[in-house]
Amino acid sequence: MEYSFRQAQQVDASQIWEILARAIQRRKEDGSNQWQDGYPNPSAIKADIEKRNGYVLIDGDTIVGYCAILINDEPEYAKLIGKWLTEGDFVVYHRVAISENYLGKGLAQKMLLHIEDFARQHNIYSVKADTNFDNLGMLNIFEKLGYTYCGEVFFRGAPRKAFEKVLAH
Template sequence: MKNQFRKATLSDVNAIWSILQQAIERRKQEGSNQWQDGYPNPEVIKKDVEKEVAFVLIEQGEIAGYVAILINDEPEYENIEGTWKTNKDYVVFHRVAISENHLGKGLAKKMMRFIEEYALENDIYSIKADTNFDNTAMLSIFKKLGYTYCGKVYFRNSPREAYEKVLK
């Protein structure tokens, strides 16, 4: 069965929150301080859905992954300590999480490909993202998929590694 990538609905919030709780616990077990401050939470997911920026990856009929995708909407990126590769329109994604039941299947990379397709469908050729310096899984995905390190950005007074991929 082919993966499906679609906008999330309010009825998906509980499943999404369950996946994010698993990811929060994984970060903790790995010794990361990412997502250990009460963020993200169910209210954040609900707002993502209401703003129509919440997306789910469906695998074998169930929600296997979550991501929020926004266009030109990350004010913190204006304050980068470094330099972005482009200053044009961009897609930014946050809160990438894969269900425990689907780890090791390459679904995070598949989700990143769907994000690239989403950008191209909207005539946008830049994807920007950030992650914690100790989120080795995400850092590895950025490297494998051709993202370039651009500098540091800060969220809730915490430094994050900022990356960009230019699609064309």
């Protein structure tokens, strides 16, 4: 199965929101407080797309995954309680979600590899991300893909585990 990765368009917003809404529900069913405070929401998706930060993983015409990718744009990362592996430019991603119908196919990993390609295309060799302490799926993916735990960051008052992966040049 060949999946493609591209920048999201406004026309994709409702499909993207459907995927995120189900992911929010799954986090709740898993007993997590991640994404249970009204964020992310449709206006966050709209803003991602307007700022050209939204990206989708596609199977034919179907959007199967979503994430926001930013360069050097996460103020909370400057307040890390811990230590990053590198000091320079970095790519950060947020709001990673895979469609309910495509779970268990390794697509989150595939999307993260596309994000690494995005970083290399911009001559950036550091990828940073964070997740909730109880998001075992994402923690597992970070481990599989060679991320290093660097410490804690806080979003809307809640602590998150922060990770970095240094990419080969």
